[in-house]
Amino acid sequence: MVKSRDGVVRGLGPYLLLSVALITAYFHLPPVRTVAQSAAVIGIPVHFFASLPSTVLQAMQGHLTTTDQLRSDFEAMRQRNLILQARLHRFEFLENENARLRELLSAIPFQAEQVTLAALIAVNPDPGALAVMINKGSADGIFQGQPVVDSGGLVGQITQPGLFHSKVSLITQEDQAVPTQVARSGLRAVVYGGGFGRPLRVLYLDRNADVRAGDLLVTSGLGGRYPPGYPVARITAVERNLAEAFMTIAAEPASHLGRDREVLLLWLPAKEVPVPDEQPDAQLETEDDDD
Amino acid sequence: MISVNSAQxxxxxxxxxxxxxxVLLVIPAPELIRGFLPDWVSLVLIYWALAVSTRMRLSLAWLSGLAVDLVxxxxxxxxxxxxxxxVYLAKHLSLRVRAYPLWQQSVVITLLLGLELILFAVVDLVATGSLSELxxxxxxIVGGLAWPLVYQALRRSRHFANLSR
Structure with a gap:
């Protein structure tokens, strides 16, 4: 095969130029991003086939469960629901009280986030990254950087929304960092992902900071990306080394990290826009509300 | 054109x-082995570029790559x-590499996949400033080791398809 330099220029050149142009345009022209999001629907048949084994397995498990098992499951869930209901009433009471106290302190009122349920697609979206895929996309109003939680706590954030599906980067991914605080002491700390098979890290905490193994880290709300109060990680090991200025702290994620079948997407409340009629049962609040 | 092969x-x-x-690229895998999985699309494209080098078009490679990006x-x-x-490099090397024994082919494949990884790292460095791709x-390595298997499987499919050069 005789190929001259001409062959490179004519054969390979246009494709390389086209690729580089596409990459550059993706970073600098917002419409290209939108087009790429829409074009990502061609991935749906691939995702369908990739998730087929897990879907079939789940369906088979569903068929194999006996009525007795279902009945006992149902009973357990009913009881759990009762307990949660009771707790919720208490939570509502506390929320109202908290709002009133904040008003007395003339602090910014705490606002509840809106949530949407999304199901996980059983595919591994990025072979080189710790990420999961969900079945909601920009067509459902999903946006880049949106926080994702499950029943355990913070899962991660949306890093790539497609039109009908999106990629969620888990907090365990190496390039992810979450501003948190220790639930017990209020101490602020940033939790960094560790990568494949490695624990989360809490970096740059002073040697004599008040942290111990077992402490729960919750989102602090600083940075504005994640709303405050969601569990992020539990500290598993604290190592104080006298020769170093900072501690070595390992932590494990509080959420199930995409092992649940569903996750919740959060919409942070818009800032500086108080919504007084959002809580109709809070009568005490209306006393000094200006309308 | 007169086809020498009468079979379809x-x-x-x-x-x-x-x-x-x-599909294999995005199939769910336990976290433990996920880091060891090779890029199947690269392996398949390299195979076709080696085996049917004159028929393999760069446009197919480009479109497959774009499909990976979108998927x-x-x-x-x-x-x-x-x-x-x-694919361009594989087409260039095809006459030589086809004559190699399988293990030697594996070495060439490993080098090609390594080159691709370096390319990813460069793009990642320019785009996000990190080198996490490395x-x-x-x-x-696993891609190179898996080459004999991929080769055998795809050779069967090629014989089934009745394609050559």
């Missing part, structure tokens, strides 16, 4: 193998760039 050719087979590779919701153009380059070198 199934030219859809390479496309089907690329599709299967795409994994990555930056469009990155895999398109790397896949086109890989952690995936295990996939390159």
């Amino acid at each position: 050719q199934h030219s859809w087979v390479p496309f089907a193998t690329v599709f299967i590779a795409l 994994i919701l990555g930056i469009p153009g990155v895999h398109a760039l790397s896949k086109t380059l890989l 952690h995936r070198w295990t996939g390159v």
